[in-house]
Amino acid sequence: MNIEEKDILDSLAKHYRDIYYIHFADSNRSWPGQGHIDFKKIVAFLKDCNYYKTISAECQYYPDAGITASHWLSAVKELYKENEC
Numbered sequence: 001m002n003i004e005e006k007d008i009l010d011s012l013a014k015h016y017r018d019i020y021y022i023h024f025a026d027s028n029r030s031w032p033g034q035g036h037i038d039f040k041k042i043v044a045f046l047k048d049c050n051y052y053k054t055i056s057a058e059c060q061y062y063p064d065a066g067i068t069a070s071h072w073l074s075a076v077k078e079l080y081k082e083n084e085c
Contacts (some may be wrong), residue, residue: 002027002037016049023058024076031059031072032079043079044078 005011011067012019026035033039 021054
C-alpha cells in the first residue's frame with residue numbers, strides 16, 4: 001500500500017470490512033518505526049474500526065530472524081499501547 005496507494009488510511013477506510021489480515025512492514029521492509037510509514041495513524045484507525053484480526057510481520061531478516069521478530073513484536077505492542085483508550 002505504501003507504494004501503490006495515494007493514501008493508506010483512505011484505502012483502509014474504503015476496504016476495511018474486507019480485510020482479514022494485514023502485513024506490517026515499514027517502507028524499508030524493516031519493523032514499524034524504521035522507515036517513513038505512520039503506523040500510529042494506521043493502528044489508531046484499525047482500533048477505531050474494531051479490527052482485531054491478524055497482523056503479521058513482513059520484514060527482512062536483518063540481522064537475523066530472531067532479532068527482527070523481537071523488534072517487530074516490540075514495535076507493534078508499543079503502537080497498540082500508545083493507542084489505548
